[in-house]
Amino acid sequence: MSISPDDTPAPDTPTPRRGRNAGLWLLVLVLLAIGSYAAWRRWHAREQDDAVAMRQQIDALSERLNAMRTEQRSHARRLQQADSLNRVLRDELDGITQRAALLEASVEKLADPDRHGAQALRLDETELLLTLGDQRLRIAGDLDGARRAYALAAGVLEGIDDPAYLSLRQTLLQERTALDALGADPKVKAIAQLDVFAQDVTAPVEREVAAQTSLAPWWRRAFGNLIQVQPTDRAVAVQAADRAAALAGLQLEISLARAAAERRDVAGYREALRRAGVWLHRLAPGPAVLARQRAQLQTLAALPLSPAVPTLGSTLQQLRQMRAR
Template sequence: MWPWLVALAVLAFAGYAGWRQWHAHERADAEAAQQQVAALSERLNTLRAEQRSHARRLQQADSLNRVLRDELDGITQRAALLEASVERLADPDRHGAQALRLDETEMLLTLGGQRLQIAGDLDGARRAYALAAGVLEGIDDPAYLSLRQTLLQERTALDALGADPKVKAIARLDAYAQDVTAPAQRDATARASTAPWWRRAFGNLLQVQPTDRAVAVQAADRAAALAGLQLEISLARVAAERRDAPGYRDALRRADTWLQRLAPDSQALAQQRAQLQALAALPLSLTVPTLGSTLQQLRQLRAR
C-alpha cells in the first residue's frame, strides 16, 4: 500500500514540477512576444516618422522644382527679349542718324495729333507737322517716299482748315451780342423819350402787347429780359470755349426765347433770330479725316 502512495506522490510532484516549468516557458514566450510587438510597434512608428519626413522632403523638392521652372521660364523670356532686341539692333533702319530721325518724326506726329485732338491747338499741330516734315526730308531712303507724300496731304488738310472753328464761333457770337444788346438798350431809351404824352402818362396803367406771346414793356421787365439774353450768350461763349456743342446750342435756344421777349414780331426780329440760328449751326470741333494717317503708315513701315 505504501509503495503505491509514494509512487503516486512522486508522480504528482513530477507533474506539478513539469507544469510549473511549462508555465514558466509560456510566460517567457509571452513576454518575448510582447517585447517583439513593442519593438515592431516602435519600428513602425519610426518608419511612419521617416515616411512623413520623406513626404515633406518631396513637397519641398516639388516647390523647389516649381521655383526653378518659373525661373527657367523667366530666363527663357529674357532670352527672347534679348534676341528681339538684337534683331532690332541688327535692322539697318535702327542704325545711326536715320533711326534718330524716324524716332523724332514719330514723336512729332504723335505730339501734333494729340495737340489737335485733346487741346484743339490747330497752330501747335501745324508747327509739329511742319517740324516732322523737315526731319523726314533728311532721310534719303526711297522706302519713305510715300510717307512724305502722305504727310504732305495731311499738312494740306490742316492748312485748309483756316482758323479754329471755335475761335470763329466765339468772334461771331461776340459781334452778335454787341449788335443785339446795345441797340436793345438804345431802343428802349428812345421809345421812352419819344413816346406820346398819353403813353407816358398812362403807360403804367395800360399796356399794349401781342396776344400770342408776352413782350416785355416795362423798364424792369425789359432790363430782366436783356440780362437774361446777355447771360445766355455768355453761357454759349463758355460752352464754345469747351467745345461743348450741345450746351452751346441749348444756350442759344434759350437766348432766342429772351430775344422774343424784347421786341414784337418784325423783320428786324426775324433777321436777329435767323442770325442766332446760324450761330447755333456753326461747328465747334476740328474735323480732319486724314489725321493720323502719316503716323500709322510710319509705324507700319517700321514694323515691316
C-alpha cells in the same frame, strides 16, 4: 453428491499483488498529475513570456511606426520646400528667358540697318514731330501748331532718300492738305460769330425800346406805367428794370457760351445758348425779330468747336508699321 475436502476451492493467493498494482497505478496517476501540472506551468510561463515578447515587439513596432511617421512628415516638408524652390527657380528661369528674348529683340533692332546713321535719326525726328502735331490737334485743338509740326515733319522726311518711304511722303502730303483745307480754327469761328450775335442782340435792344416809346401813341405813353400789353404766348419784359435784368441774364449766358467754346465743351456751349434763347423771349419786341434771333442761335449751336480731320494720324500709324516691319 458428496464433496470431498479435496474438491473445495483454494483461497485466492495473489491478493497482495493486486494491492501492489493498485498502488502502482495510483503512483502513476500522481506522477501524471504532477507532470501535467508541471507541463501546464511551463506552458503557462512560456505563454506569458511569449505575451511579454509580443507586447515588446508591438511597442517596438509602434515606436518604429511613429518614427516612420515623423520621418514621413519630415520628407513631406522637404518635398514642399523643394516644390517651392522649384517654383521659384521656374519663375527665375522664365524671367531669364524673357530677358533673353528682350536682349535678342534689342540686338535685332540694333542690327537693323534702318536704326543706324542719319536715316534712323530722321525717322525718329519725323515720328516725334508727327506725334506732337497729332496731340496738339486732338488735345489742345491747336490747328496752327499742328500745321507747323506737320510741315517740319515733311521737311525732315524729304531728307530720306530711301524709296521705301515714298508712300509715306504721299500720305503726309494728303494729311497736310486736309489740315490746310480746314481754314481757321472752328473754335475761333464760333467765338467770332457768337460775338457778332451778342452785339447784334444786346446793342439794339435799348434803341428799339426808345424808338418804340417815342413812336407809341399818346395813351400808351400816358398809361404805360399802369397798363402793360404783352403777347399771350410769352412774357416780355417791358419795364426798364425787367429789361435790364433780362439783358444782364442774356449777356451772362453768352459769356458762359464763349467760355465753353474756349474749352471746346460742346455740351456746355449748347446748353448756354439754349438758356440764352429763354432770355430772348423776354427781350424780343416782335415775333419776326424773335424768330430771326432764334434761327441765329440754332446756327451758332450747330457750329463745331473742334477740327474734324478723318485722316489725322494716318501718316504716324503708317510710319510705325513700316518701322515695325
